[in-house]
């Protein structure tokens with residue numbers, strides 16, 4: 001719990017900072033992109049340069065958007081959803097990327113999983129971030145296992161395990177901190193976003209890892225109660 005609380009304080013701080021700058025960055029980006037597209041139509045011989053310019057712009061856009069996830073609390077509709085269906089959707093989205101790396105994603109989802117009151121797109125975002133990390137950590141030919149089931153009458157769990165590189169013990173406390181990344185093209189924002197979204201669902205997320213063996217992410221989420229209808233909830237969300 002202490003770590004979770006520390007994380008949420010950091011999130012609040014980063015959020016305030018990000019809210020101030022992210023919007024200011026996004027607007028000029030959009031007009032720069034428009035002008036570049038215009039120019040590229042007139043200067044056909046410089047296509048490669050324009051392609052690079054646009055892809056670098058997209059990257060700035062991507063980082064700013066990830067930032068906005070934690071920066072801007074928006075109203076999201078929470079509805080009872082079948083988590084297994086969300087997991088299958090995400091599996092479908094990432095299948096190609098896994099196949100290209102010869103990684104098998106095994107889905108061990110429980111039948112008759114109780115519904116969870118949640119923001120569907122927000123949880124999708126969490127599972128995408130986590131399975132992407134698992135793919136990126138796993139060498140050619142590895143395996144990712146996604147499991148779901150009951151913890152008790154009040155909670156379900158989702159477990160994402162990989163046979164990837166694992167995380168050294170001394171780096172475990174850094175996970176979820178903004179910009180902590182070991183990847184050349186990483187943002188170090190993915191896990192922070194996951195913590196933030198899971199927390200807004202009154203859930204918990206834990207990371208277990210052994211260097212050279214693999215990593216397991218365990219998420220617990222409260223199941224929806226029978227009288228719980230759809231409701232609007234302030235959540236740090238993707239815009």
Ligand code: ADP
Nearest residue numbers: 133134137181182183186187188189190191215
């Ligand atoms: P990014 O993926 O952009 O680096 P994340 O917040 O998603 O940012 O992850 C932060 C860091 O945590 C990664 O750079 C990586 O070192 C480590 N990490 C996250 N997930 C895994 C995993 N499944 N296996 C090994 N390392 C991981």
Ligand code: MG
Nearest residue numbers: 129133190191
């Ligand atoms: Mg990531």
